[in-house]
Amino acid sequence: MQWISKLFRKKHVKPIKSFSSHDRVLFFQELGELLQSGYSLAQSLDILASAHLKWQDRLNQIIDDLNHGIKLHIALEPHANHQIILQIKLADQHGNLSQTLVAIGQSLAKLQQQENKVAQVMRYPLILLGILGLMLVGLKYFLFPILNQWQNETTTVDALNHTYAYLFIGTVVLLLFGVCMIWRSHTPRQRLILLVHIPIIGKIVETITTYQVAQQLAISLASGVTVPEILDDISHSHKKDMAVALVKHARQSLEKGETIEAYVLKQPYLNRSLAGYFARGHEPRVLADYLAYYAKTQFQLLMQQTDRLIGTLQPLFFGIIGLAIVGLYMSMLLPMYQSIGGLYQ
Structure with missing residues (x-):
């Protein structure tokens, strides 16, 4: 059913500008640290949206993707290269997401x-x-x-x-x-x-x-x-x-x-x-x-x-x-x- 999620994303998602190089580093590091601290993925993204006002459009788009059943590595595709997306996919499948996100940052x-x-x-x-x-x-x-x-x-x-x-x-x-x-x-x-x-x-x-x-x-x-x-x-x-x-x-x-x-x-x-x-x-x-x-x-x-x-x-x-x-x-x-x-x- 993953192709249905991708199709929904292509039709209903408004293109959002990707993170800059500096912001991308901070995003992955802080998201991983929040997950390691015990916050859920949704809570971590919400905290980041409150802490970084200039990221709100991007993070709200990611949250909306997750709410519609899109996997995290697919939701992050506009903001990272193929190697990083693969690492997030493997980490999400094997339960090592927070540590992987910190390492990526x-x-x-x-x-x-x-x-x-x-x-x-x-x-x-x-x-x-x-x-x-x-x-x-x-x-x-x-x-x-x-x-x-x-x-x-x-x-x-x-x-x-x-x-x-x-x-x-x-x-x-x-x-x-x-x-x-x-x-x-x-x-x-x-x-x-x-x-x-x-x-x-x-x-x-x-x-x-x-x-x-x-x-x-x-x-x-x-x-x-x-x-x-x-x-x-x-x-x-x-x-x-x-x-x-x-x-x-x-x-x-x-x-x-x-x-x-x-x-x-x-x-x-x-x-x-x-x-x-x-x-x-x-x-x-x-x-x-x-x-x-x-x-x-x-x-x-x-x-x-x-x-x-x-x-x-x-x-x-x-x-x-x-x-x-x-x-x-x-x-x-x-x-x-x-x-x-x-x-x-």
């Missing part, structure tokens, strides 16, 4: 911290490139016209400079177009393998993937299900994101008789140390505890790698910008010297 908080680190890495080059672009615009539209008034014969030089600039820009555009075409021709898993083999960022990509795999498995295994069952549930998704692609590839390998530890050792985007946890034959809940601790160590490693990357990129980009500034000054001063020299001839 903590995992989302770490992912948000990870995204902030990546944004911090990208912020410096973007700001510096923006400054360089402003300098180029200023030279082109303010300084060079003044210099052209001093020197009549600069027209040919300017035309030549413009030709070189257009050739450079055209080459960059063609290279970017070629990279985009190659990127789109690959599957999500092949793209991940390409990223892993890129110098400097490859190790960070490997750590991110290992952390997310360990964390997601830890949350799901805490419900008592096995790894093959988790892979089977996720692989039925029709979404074409990275996680589903990796799960489908892993499921195909396991169906051919390959062990989990052997599969992990073969994947270039997973840390080889992860395989050891599957070779010991632990029960799902025990394995979940080990993987949760391992995920914490991987997250700490990720923060260290990101800090080192930031420390490397900062002087590198400052050096590039410094050379660009010197080149701009040369392009500015040389015509001035030529003009001044022409006045004395």
Whole structure:
């Protein structure tokens, strides 16, 4: 009868804006803590609606869905990705909902911290490139016209400079177009393998993937299900994101008789140390505890790698910008010297 609930939801539910990243973290953490404190699901949602006025429309919609017989994981579909929805579904079926919701909130908080680190890495080059672009615009539209008034014969030089600039820009555009075409021709898993083999960022990509795999498995295994069952549930998704692609590839390998530890050792985007946890034959809940601790160590490693990357990129980009500034000054001063020299001839 679950399809009837979904049909009712599609026909009678007004679209509600999803939670922001920050609000999503708070929602799952606080909902799990309220459930752990002994409140029912309806009471917990009502308390959250009273405590967070800006969430009232979303929470009232979730409460209305539950009142019409819709399962919690379906009611939360607009507010979470497929992996989180699956974790909530398994936890609800095996009676581990409150602990799973708290773990999801903590995992989302770490992912948000990870995204902030990546944004911090990208912020410096973007700001510096923006400054360089402003300098180029200023030279082109303010300084060079003044210099052209001093020197009549600069027209040919300017035309030549413009030709070189257009050739450079055209080459960059063609290279970017070629990279985009190659990127789109690959599957999500092949793209991940390409990223892993890129110098400097490859190790960070490997750590991110290992952390997310360990964390997601830890949350799901805490419900008592096995790894093959988790892979089977996720692989039925029709979404074409990275996680589903990796799960489908892993499921195909396991169906051919390959062990989990052997599969992990073969994947270039997973840390080889992860395989050891599957070779010991632990029960799902025990394995979940080990993987949760391992995920914490991987997250700490990720923060260290990101800090080192930031420390490397900062002087590198400052050096590039410094050379660009010197080149701009040369392009500015040389015509001035030529003009001044022409006045004395």
